[in-house]
Amino acid sequence: MKSEDLINPILERLHTADRAFIDSLDASKDSQVDSIYLNDSHWWQNASFALPCLIAIISTAVGLFFRVNEAWGFGLFAFGVTLFMLPIVLITWRNTATSIILTNKLIFSLHRGKILHSLEWADLTGIEQIEYLGTSRFKLKHGFEGEFMTIDNDVENSLELVNRSFELSGLPRQQTTA
Numbered sequence: 001m002k003s004e005d006l007i008n009p010i011l012e013r014l015h016t017a018d019r020a021f022i023d024s025l026d027a028s029k030d031s032q033v034d035s036i037y038l039n040d041s042h043w044w045q046n047a048s049f050a051l052p053c054l055i056a057i058i059s060t061a062v063g064l065f066f067r068v069n070e071a072w073g074f075g076l077f078a079f080g081v082t083l084f085m086l087p088i089v090l091i092t093w094r095n096t097a098t099s100i101i102l103t104n105k106l107i108f109s110l111h112r113g114k115i116l117h118s119l120e121w122a123d124l125t126g127i128e129q130i131e132y133l134g135t136s137r138f139k140l141k142h143g144f145e146g147e148f149m150t151i152d153n154d155v156e157n158s159l160e161l162v163n164r165s166f167e168l169s170g171l172p173r174q175q176t177t178a
Contacts, residue, residue, distance in 0.1 A: 010036045017113025018099045031103035034168065037161045039100075041154045043093035052081040100155055102164055107140070109149055117149045121169040127162060138162050 011019060014036070025031055044050060056078035063072025097116055101108040109117040119142050126141040128148075138151040138158065151158050166173060 010038060013038060013040070015098050015112050018110050021108075021110055021113045021115075022101060025101070025103065031105045034102045034104055035161075035164055036102075037100040037155050037157055039096065039098050039152070039155045041096075043089055043096075046089045046093070048085045049082060049089040052078045052085060056082055097152070097155065100151065100161060102161070102168060104168070107149065107165065107168075119149055121165075124165070124169040124171060127165060127171065129162075140165060 011022065014022070022033060022036070025033055056075050058075075059071050059078055060075030062068060063070070063075055094111060095116060096111060097109040098112055099110050101110065105120060107119050107121070108115055119140060123142045124140055125143075128139045128141060130137050130139060135153050137153060139148040140151065141148045151161060155161060165171075
């Protein structure tokens with residue numbers, strides 16, 4: 001179990017709503033917080049938004065500065081793509097974990113204080129590592145219908161999180177495909 005000295009610096013970096021959720025857990029005394037894992041990424045860092053936006057700015061600047069109509073026109077097109085992607089990125093961002101909280105009984109995936117997924121350690125049936133578009137993710141499997149909680153590589157110390165999940169759940173290590 002992590003000491004208060006290790007958890008307190010993480011608490012300072014949490015979103016206010018995530019911190020309020022953890023405070024409510026501490027107040028309930030039903031579950032004891034074991035560890036906290038953050039996802040410090042933001043919606044605007046999503047490549048579907050950031051790349052067209054960056055291309056739009058550069059292309060428009062080049063077009064205006066050097067008076068190249070094709071570059072200026074492409075910059076306007078890229079701004080259109082950026083505006084088109086903005087609501088899609090914002091909608092999908094609401095389903096991205098900003099923090100993952102491990103307690104002695106449960107694991108919670110939160111987005112700004114809202115529970116995206118919770119799982120009791122007793123219900124965990126396996127942990128699987130998957131490769132997706134060059135990134136590694138983990139699936140914490142549970143239930144009989146193929147349900148799972150995803151741990152993205154954007155979460156700080158995701159390997160430590162998975163190792164701690166094995167320890168808290170009591171699953172044997174061969175349950176993963178590392």
